[in-house]
Amino acid sequence: MQAQPYLFFDGSCDEALDFYAKAVGARLGMKSYFRDSPDQSMVRPETRDKVMHAMLRIGETTIFASDGHCGGAASFEGFAISLTADSKADAERCFAALAEGGTVQMKLAKTFFAGAFGMLKDKFGVGWIVLAEPMGG
Numbered sequence: 001m002q003a004q005p006y007l008f009f010d011g012s013c014d015e016a017l018d019f020y021a022k023a024v025g026a027r028l029g030m031k032s033y034f035r036d037s038p039d040q041s042m043v044r045p046e047t048r049d050k051v052m053h054a055m056l057r058i059g060e061t062t063i064f065a066s067d068g069h070c071g072g073a074a075s076f077e078g079f080a081i082s083l084t085a086d087s088k089a090d091a092e093r094c095f096a097a098l099a100e101g102g103t104v105q106m107k108l109a110k111t112f113f114a115g116a117f118g119m120l121k122d123k124f125g126v127g128w129i130v131l132a133e134p135m136g137g
Helices: 013-024 088-099
Strands: 006-008 027-033 051-058 061-066 081-085 103-109 114-121 127-134
Touching (some): 013 027, 013 088
Parallel strands (some): 081 127
Antiparallel strands (some): 027 051, 114 127
16 A cells, blocks of 8 residues: 655646756656546646646655646645655755745754754745654664
């Protein structure tokens, strides 16, 4: 059994997929648009060129994404994606890239439980926890 996050960007999914490829090296596994749906009854003119379903990989993790209903008001509350980097330098690079245009909630710093730990919301409002060298992990 597996559980994967499914993020609904409400109209900015293509931009988010490009951003995550640059910021954390996410690799696109597949992407389909509403216009490609075999059931055209679910396609509205404003959703035609929007992402119906995408799969991206960050390391060994799969994340699914979509533009959803394309309402323009994505809301990512009550969770964060935790990214464990291979090194402090990698954590610093990923944290800086994800923070571009976003909001840092806790600067990346050494803590009693990790060599580096920080929290932010990226420019799409997705929460991220970035860490490296976790104690006991």
